[in-house]
Amino acid sequence: MPNMSMTKVPMREQEPDVRNKNFEEVALGYTEEMAVEEASRCLNCKHKPCMTGCPVNVPIPGFIEAVVAKDFDKAYEIITSENALPAICGRVCPQEKQCESKCVRGIKGEPVSIGRIERFVADYHMAKGESVKPVTEKNGHKVAVVGSGPAGITCAGELAKRGYEVTIFEALHKAGGVLSYGIPEFRLPKALVAKELENITGLGVTIETNVVVGKSVTVDDLFDRGFEAIFLGTGAGLPSFLRIPGENLLGVYSANEFLTRVNLMKAYKKGEVPTPIKIGKRVAVVGAGNVAMDAARTAKRLGAEEVYIVYRRGEEEVPARAEEVHHAKEEGIIFRLLNNPVKILGDENGYVCGMEVVKQELGEPDASGRRSPKPIEGSNYVLDVETVVIAIGQSPNPLIRQTTEGLECGKRGTITVDEETEQTTREHVYAGGDAVTGAATVILAMGAGKKAAQSIDESFK
Secondary structure, eight states: OOOOOSSOOOOEEOOHHHHTTOOSOSEEEOOHHHHHHHHTTOOOOTTOGGGGGOTTOOOHHHHHHHHHTTOHHHHHHHHHTTOSOHHHHHHHSOGGGTGGGGOGGGTTSOOOOHHHHHHHHHHHHHHHTOOOOOOOOOOSOEEEEEOOSHHHHHHHHHHHHTTOEEEEEOSSSSSOTHHHHTSOTTTSOHHHHHHHHHHHHTTTOEEEOSOOBTTTBOHHHHHHTTOSEEEEOOOOOEEOOOOOTTTTSBTEEEHHHHHHHHHHTTTTSTTTSOOSOOOOSEEEEEOOSHHHHHHHHHHHHTTOSEEEEEESSOGGGOOSOHHHHHHHHHTTOEEEESEEEEEEEEOTTSBEEEEEEEEEEEEEEOTTSOEEEEEOTTOOEEEOOSEEEEOSOEEOOTHHHHHOTTOOBOTTSOBOBOTTTOBBSSTTEEEOTHHHHSSOOHHHHHHHHHHHHHHHHHHTO
């Protein structure tokens, strides 16, 4: 009989006043008993509605049924038949907007915690230390993948399983894309990312780092080297700014730069690794998406006494996951909602010493039904801060589109693709993930990489 509890089995977590001073993982995961108990809440619906919300089509009821039977190895096999990065997805996917939003149990209570169960299964398998065996039978075709983020490594892994000789070209010195440089250690341990990457290279995929496609080599150069198809998974690494006075002052960071310095330059190892990052006692993070939450919580862990989230809209419009907002508030992050920066102030030495903010109110709904914020006259005030992090979005780097002929792009620099195949306007060149959609989620990028791999494979049939 199913477990008819109306609520999820709670996740174990570090206490807020402890975790906001360290970079160890916040959520501690399910025990075996907790995973089985939560899995038993699944009704194993005949029509499998949860699967309609999964961008990579994981057979969710099947792996949950295996967990109920305590056959965790089978559960892992079922998950990885469709998802190459289960330990990562179990931690960072917005399941509440995807698979769990379709769960029948969510109609009268909380949905089954699919993400937490997936994480348990992946961690259980990883603890066993089993390695992936490469595909020995090659099909004679070579494919280049540009970018080693979620879209790129998913595409590469899917192609490797089909016998392709795949090489990933990564611009930075470390593979993983946003998984390595963008998501903080306390949400996604880098050792775990490295292990998931080992699973991809274990399939026979080669990764070349420090190769900037569009500068070190071009797409044409890759074709000249014998690659027959190319997948562009270059992400959205170009930060957006407020375009207000003072953004060039010392102590102003884009969230991309801030998190990259912390993750790749290991600023989280306080006192052990010197890094060129300066954190004041008071920090303002502008924006309220997941990246903003990551930046604010990171600043707190780096020693900031007061950290503010400054956002021009209200609580209902905050785009970050509810879980991330909840964790941020627990950790002492101060939310200044309906506030909009108009100027960053500097001292005589060129360092940030404050930020002028104007209070906002929500106006009448527009055609889409969304109420736009507008400033309240005379409500300006100065927020005393020494560091400002801008986290209001990112767009694709223009390097690829500027150096590749025949590649059509949208107004915001996103690469244009056929939605059914992920093929670009240039023959044998495919693209997916944030380079196509703009900044989105890990799992959506993985779904695009998977679809592109299928299309590449079909093109050789």
